[in-house]
Amino acid sequence: MELKKIHPMQVLCFETKTTLSEIGEYVRVIAHKMYQAAVQNDLEITGPVYWVYEGMDGNPETVFSLTIALPISFKEKELQHSDFKLKSLRSFHCATTTHLGDWGKLGETYGELIPKIFSNGLTMSGENREIYLNMDFQNPEANITEVQIGITEH
Numbered sequence: 562m563e564l565k566k567i568h569p570m571q572v573l574c575f576e577t578k579t580t581l582s583e584i585g586e587y588v589r590v591i592a593h594k595m596y597q598a599a600v601q602n603d604l605e606i607t608g609p610v611y612w613v614y615e616g617m618d619g620n621p622e623t624v625f626s627l628t629i630a631l632p633i634s635f636k637e638k639e640l641q642h643s644d645f646k647l648k649s650l651r652s653f654h655c656a657t658t659t660h661l662g663d664w665g666k667l668g669e670t671y672g673e674l675i676p677k678i679f680s681n682g683l684t685m686s687g688e689n690r691e692i693y694l695n696m697d698f699q700n701p702e703a704n705i706t707e708v709q710i711g712i713t714e715h
Contacts, residue, residue: 567690569651570608572631572648573640574629577627580623584627589698607634611690653709659706661702
């Protein structure tokens, strides 16, 4: 476990309410369209795709907020023909670790990180982020995902 402060970042994003049991409908769909919208609107992509979860508790039926975000160089303009919007993600304090492999096992990584947070006397903020450093849909064992669990500042 590593503690980090993530600086604010400008993103092209998609926001929705969903559940863990329904989240699969966004995989490979939203990010693909977001990359297309970034290119069509002449936005410079500056980082990998982020999934930001607010209010997710691990229960497959709990409704939570999901933001899928693509870091960009911000342009002060309206997007043309886009289902996405421009916004800034706020600064974020987190405990983080790297998940190597299949996303089906992400729960195990959370299950290892959360007790470490508590044993260090930290409090979770209710926001988590996943950064998809390498997405390999043909060989899921090659996926590299940074898991960030938000913590409150003391």
